Amino acid sequence: MANGSEARPARTVLLPVDSTGVNEKLVNWAVENCKGDVVHVLHVLPIELASVGDKMPGIAFPMIDVPEAEINPALMALLKDNVLRHLEAAGIEYKVHVVKYLTDNSSIGEVVCNFAAELKANIVAMCQHQRGAIASLFLGSATK
Numbered sequence: 001m002a003n004g005s006e007a008r009p010a011r012t013v014l015l016p017v018d019s020t021g022v023n024e025k026l027v028n029w030a031v032e033n034c035k036g037d038v039v040h041v042l043h044v045l046p047i048e049l050a051s052v053g054d055k056m057p058g059i060a061f062p063m064i065d066v067p068e069a070e071i072n073p074a075l076m077a078l079l080k081d082n083v084l085r086h087l088e089a090a091g092i093e094y095k096v097h098v099v100k101y102l103t104d105n106s107s108i109g110e111v112v113c114n115f116a117a118e119l120k121a122n123i124v125a126m127c128q129h130q131r132g133a134i135a136s137l138f139l140g141s142a143t144k
Helices: 023-033 073-089 107-119 133-139
Strands: 012-016 038-047 093-102
Touching: 012 023, 012 107, 023 073, 038 073, 038 107, 073 093, 093 107
Parallel strands: 012 038, 038 093
Antiparallel strands: none
């Protein structure tokens, strides 16, 4: 259309979320910016090192998709309350993905990047935890 009101194509948006209250800012951003898009909500469940042995250099551990029927009801309730109900209220199409992955300080970022590549995501939106310098040193950050 010549008047500039041409609809843009739907984007694929990845929203990695966790079980903290940090998701509120992220969800508010999505509600304001993702109308007409498909939002993929990603939650990563950790696989403890002890359950798979020591992670050896050069060995890749796959992401394990958790079937919807096997997602813990408490986790789904948390996602619904903190994220999904807001997307629904705004009329934003979404899909929930729960994956298991061997997690440590750097691997959450690896999961998010790999998942974004698989989705061919146009946008990956994340919030940073409000940690102090010492906590960030020991706990790391997936957003950096």
